[in-house]
Amino acid sequence: MSLPEDYLHYPARRYGMDHDRYDWSDMFARKPIAWPGGARVALSIVTHVQHFPLDMPAKPFKAPGALSMPYPDFRYFTNRDYGNRIGVFRILRLLAEKGLQTSFAVNGCIATRYPALLKAVVEGGHEVVAHGLDMGKVHHSGLSVEDENAIIAETLRLLRGATGQPVEGWLSPGRAQGFNTPELLARNGIRWNLDWANDDLPYRMRTADGALLAMPLAYETDDRVVANEYFQSEPEWVQQVKDRFDVLYRESAEYGGRVMSLPLHSWVSGMPYRVEYLREVLDYILGHDGVWTAPVGQIAAAAESQV
Amino acid sequence: MGAEPMQSDLGLYDYLPWPGRPKITWPGGKKLAVWIAPNIEFYEYDPPNNPTRTPWGRPNPDVLQYSHRDYGNRAGWQRMMAAMDRAGFRGSVSLNVALCDHHPEIIRACADRGWEFFSHGIYNTRYVYNMTVDQERRIIRDAFDTVRKHTGQELAGWLSPALSNNLWTMDILAEAGIQYTCDMFHDDQPMPVKVRSGKLISMPYSLEMNDVIVYNSQKVTPRHYGEIIRRQFDQLYRESDDSGMVMCIPLHPYLVGQPHRIDAFAEAIDYIAGHDGVWQATGREIAEAYHASGAYDAMSAAAARHAQGDR
Structure with missing residues (x-):
């Protein structure tokens, strides 16, 4: 076997990125961002609310957290569903105790499967972010534009209808996108997305269908990643989240506002033995002056004119 | 391929046990050479497939993994560089050379600090698997030319892209200089x-000090990584009383440059820099000292004697 000559051709070897989605920029050389009230750090809490269908396809890939036992996988189907019955309410209760309004990234199918869940999120004053239709519907470049658009449109129809919110934020299942996803999101009225893990600040993306912001969402301090990919303990998760906050908070003194994102999963942090670790994290962060906790949409709105 | 039987050992080096080796002396009477090798990489959004290895786990574009790596070039590199500046370490950059074209700003910041650039291939999503010798030679030439054009430096070191290699790779690297x-x-x-022509040194790099292995394979926490670095250093520093050794810390700015990781790393390299017997070197400087002190010739001779039965 040998390689075609094309393998030594590099058509996108040029200044900046090898695509047109966004421009390169040095996070430490940007004009400082000012948050409302002079806050140093915007705390962006995003709780994932997910449904993993029993028959979710393995191709072309499974979203993280997917069922992994032979069909019918009672084990993980129900474990993930625990988050929708108990876990999410445990997190909602803690957030209410702290008086926080945050974001919940919700699979569209939750609107019909569990309307009471969605109602509790909305009544808690939280923002609903579209999290695709369900965890078996991953976005990828093998989908036709029509099929992918149908998934996005249906997700938004369900969530907008059930919440009365505009639902302008998007998080793909497994943070997976195809080549067309940003266009399709913009076309369906999405203003910002949480899929890209390359920045601690909002930045502008380019689509053929209008503006789209990339909002930061930490990848490696996500509760699920630490617990289920790194197999690290809850105290180790707490330590890393605190350490992450400390550095961003310190940088904000010199470089302007930062976003501290805290991705949570209702079926991970909503477990009885975990939720008090979440409280420890919140107490630590909220114990600092200049922390502004807000739904991602508000953080995006504050950033939009500055980036 | 197929027709070529696999070999059990390429015989790239002779066995030479640690006890009884010729003594290595580093410049200025320093005990331990410590070098830091940041892998400043560019992974492609839509790379071609290689039959031996598919670049991304998901179909192109693998937005999550692509953007995770891109974090290093937007944010992580600055934190990593600030930590190294503070501890007085220059980097020896394991460079995907196309990054000279994509992000000359990063190259300039490294060059301004006197950092060395060595080659880590063109992109980290292009492997040398299944290349012909001629194709691989062209990669090497591209790397030399690109680094010279952008930095004025003549390449001295090589880390194959994503550690992909062919049977002849070491021979053609040495042949190219x-x-x-x-x-x-x-x-x-x-x-x-042992190469067909020229003199090639295997420079101690490290899998076990490499942040990508530590964080992602060993699943080690950031603070424990700091502990691992100190322990590795303490042991090698003691042992270098007898003969100079080398410690390398290979890094990836998209990993170590994350906010939750940078401080533990920064404290660990401050600790190393606080020892008088440390030679804060680059890969090229270590290679040059190895030749200049006669260590290359002495080790070659010792290895040959050992192989001939003087055991």
């Missing part, structure tokens, strides 16, 4: 590599 390879992990001291 590469002085050291980072692809072998068999020693704590630089060692001669």
Whole structure:
């Protein structure tokens, strides 16, 4: 076997990125961002609310957290569903105790499967972010534009209808996108997305269908990643989240506002033995002056004119 | 391929046990050479497939993994560089050379600090698997030309892209004038590599100090990584009383440059820099000292004697 000559051709070897989605920029050389009230750090809490269908396809890939036992996988189907019955309410209760309004990234199918869940999120004053239709519907470049658009449109129809919110934020299942996803999101009225893990600040993306912001969402301090990919303990998760906050908070003194994102999963942090670790994290962060906790949409709105 | 039987050992180096080796002396009477090798990489959004290895786990574009790596070039590199500046370490950059075209700003910041650039291939999503010798030679030439054009430096070192190699890779690297390879992990001291022509050194790099292995394979926490670095250093520093050794810390700015990781790393390299017997070197400087002190010749001779039965 040998390689075609094309393998030594590099058509996108040029200044900046090898695509047109966004421009390169040095996070430490940007004009400082000012948050409302002079806050140093915007705390962006995003709780994932997910449904993993029993028959979710393995191709072309499974979203993280997917069922992994032979069909019918009672084990993980129900474990993930625990988050929708108990876990999410445990997190909602803690957030209410702290008086926080945050974001919940919700699979569209939750609107019909569990309307009471969605109602509790909305009544808690939280923002609903579209999290695709369900965890078996991953976005990828093998989908036709029509099929992918149908998934996005249906997700938004369900969530907008059930919440009365505009639902302008998007998080793909497994943070997976195809080549067309940003266009399709913009076309369906999405203003910002949480899929890209390359920045601690909002930045502008380019689509053929209008503006789209990339909002930061930490990848490696996500509760699920630490617990289920790194197999690290809850105290180790707490330590890393605190350490992450400390550095961003310190940088904000010199470089302007930062976003501290805290991705949570209702079926991970909503477990009885975990939720008090979440409280420890919140107490630590909220114990600092200049922390502004807000739904991602508000953080995006504050950033939009500055980036 | 197929027709070529696999070999059990390429014989790239002779066995030479640690006790009884010729003594290595580093410049200025320093005990331990410590070098830091940041892998400043560019992974492609839509790379071609290689039959031996598919670049991304998901179909192109693998937005999550692509953007995770891109974090290093937007944010992580600055934190990593600030930590190294504070501890007085210059980097020896394991460079996907196309990054010279994509992000000349990063290259300039490294060059301004006197950092060395060595080659880590063109992109980290292009492997040398299944290349012909001629194709691989063109990669090497591209790397030399690109680094010279953008930095004025003549390449001295090589770490194959994503550690992909062919049977002949070491031979053609040496033939092209590469002085050291980072692809072998068999020693704590630089060692001669048996190549067809020229002189090639295997420079101690490290899998176990490499942040990508530590964080992602070993699943080690950031603070424990700091502990691992100190322990590795303490042991090698003690042992270097007898003969100079080398410690390498290979990094990836998209990993170590994350906010939750940078401080533990920064404190660990401050600790290392606080020792008088440390030689804060680059890969090229270590290779040059290895030749200038006669260590290359002495080790080659010792290895030959050992192989001939003087055991």
